[in-house]
Amino acid sequence: MNMEAGTSKMVSNATGVNRQWLLARRPVGAVKTDDFRLTEGEIPTPGAGDILVRTLYFGFDASQRIWLTDDGGYMPPIMPGDPMRCMGIGQVVRSNDANYRPGDLVEGFMSWQDYVIVRSDGPMPLRCLPKADYPISWNLGVFGVGGLTAYFGIVDGLKVKGGETVVVSAATGATGSLAGQIAKAMGAKKVIGTAGGPEKCKWVVEHAGYDAAIDYKNGDLSAQLSKLCPEGVDAYFDNVGGDMLDTLFLHMAPKGRILICGAMSSGYTDVKLQGPRNYMRICTHQLTMQGILLFFYRDQIAEGAARLGQWVMEGKLLVEEDMHEGFEKAPSLLPTMFTGKAPGKLILHVADPA
Ligand SMILES: NC(=O)c1ccc[n+]([C@@H]2O[C@H](COP(=O)([O-])OP(=O)(O)OC[C@H]3O[C@@H](n4cnc5c(N)ncnc54)[C@H](OP(=O)(O)O)[C@@H]3O)[C@@H](O)[C@H]2O)c1
Known part of the structure; x- marks a missing residue:
């Protein structure tokens, strides 16, 4: 009525x-x-x-x-x-x-x-x-906060290029699951995700199309990164912060880029967080570290959603x-x-x- x-x-x-x-x-x-x-x-x-x-x-x-x-x-x-x-x-x-x-x-x-x-x-x-x-x-x-942040983070923040090695943490999440797929769509050579437990790691590879997944709850993250990324990580999409970010610092390739998207490991119970310990790698490896907040892309939402829609239609995004x-x-x-x-x-x- x-x-x-x-x-x-x-x-x-x-x-x-x-x-x-x-x-x-x-x-x-x-x-x-x-x-x-x-x-x-x-x-x-x-x-x-x-x-x-x-x-x-x-x-x-x-x-x-x-x-x-x-x-x-x-x-x-x-x-x-x-x-x-x-x-x-x-x-x-x-x-x-x-x-x-x-x-x-x-x-x-x-x-x-x-x-x-x-x-x-x-x-x-x-x-x-x-x-x-x-x-x-x-x-x-996919056309909301997670998908759009993944899109602008990979395309504009990290500027992922063909042939690169990309790591995404919290890779089963709304943002992380799409960030890896978008990195692939941008031509990344190898995309690796982190997730908690074998079932989730399986999902990351079999459903979200990552090349490999690391179970951060079981096993040695650093050893796994050495094995999977022997030449270093070109771009790291960080949803987790904390110890995981510190470990990633030690595996970044020279001139690598880190995007701070979130800090799941903090539980977000406080806004005052302990900063990374291994940040001198920014100096010694000439890394770039920047943040993303979707609000800054307020006027580009339609453009981002259209590009995501195209990839969904082409079957490139689950x-x-x-x-x-x-x-x-x-x-x-x-x-x-x-x-x-x-x-x-x-x-x-x-x-x-x-
Ligand atoms: N900056 C921005 O504009 C923006 C926009 C959107 C989202 N974000 C951020 O992006 C991150 C992911 O958001 P989302 O919407 O994708 O969330 P989501 O769908 O809930 O996924 C979050 C994932 O984080 C993982 N996780 C939880 N606690 C963890 C811990 N202690 N250590 C490692 N991983 C943990 C969980 O996976 P497991 O079960 O595998 O641990 C969960 O699947 C959040 O930090 C969020 O704040 C930022």
Whole structure:
């Protein structure tokens, strides 16, 4: 049912109730389910420039744990009493922004609620999703934060070239699984991933198309790198930091490049981390080390998504989702980012479009 509402059109909602997962208290260490509390609130009324969206999918990102710290990292901290912020996909219910219409499917910053007020002027664009013959949830994965960060990290950050040896850590993750495949698409000679356990290493090679995988939980990472990369690593896509980054420093080829994308090993419980010990390799091997934050590519998202789409159509990228069902599951899924979730993009399906 469509109906006029003030200056904007309105699409009816399914329930009239707005379930919300609010932060009950600031987590200490790993996130626990009782750090959040389930409540029901009013469906909010959009003000000038606001868009009311009914949420359909919640994406899970390790950085959500950073937003729960006092500092918040690169985003304002989520305060007790606030709904938990996430990247999400939703359907516009009512819009006071001329660029969005009721019924549009959108992707961007949302929160763990049935209904959210969003705006187009946040740190990432609120994207209107194209009508397409692939699942809309892919806009959180391969065409979302993970895929786009992998794309810009490999293509622009590391500038991977033909014939190079590339290592990607957390290679079963939403970002890492695609980073290796993109490196291959860019012509890398050898792409090696790290993952926890033999099953995950098998997945990295057999499904994500890496040339080899190193089980960082069993065995000697340094010895494996010596064996697999005797001439050194040209480009390292670092999702893990900590001891793994320190070990990689010792295996970088002269003039190698390191991209700092994340620090999974920290658990993101604090923004103040211990820096690497072996950083003098930057000097002695004339290495380059730089970071990536997807926000800096805000204006190139469409270009990145188009290139990723081309590779998906050509069969060069495997799209893997770790899909779950049910609004109530949100808090229990968040810690699995750090405790060995299944390969691919972790997504919670909460509703279907009207
Ligand atoms: N800078 C940016 O703009 C940006 C954007 C997106 C993501 N990121 C970062 O990229 C990284 C990966 O994100 P994602 O979305 O791909 O996450 P993801 O899908 O949850 O994958 C994370 C992977 O990290 C591995 N992991 C967890 N704890 C670990 C530890 N202590 N040591 C080594 N590996 C560990 C897990 O694999 P195993 O089971 O194999 O350990 C897991 O599959 C995160 O650090 C995230 O913050 C950064």
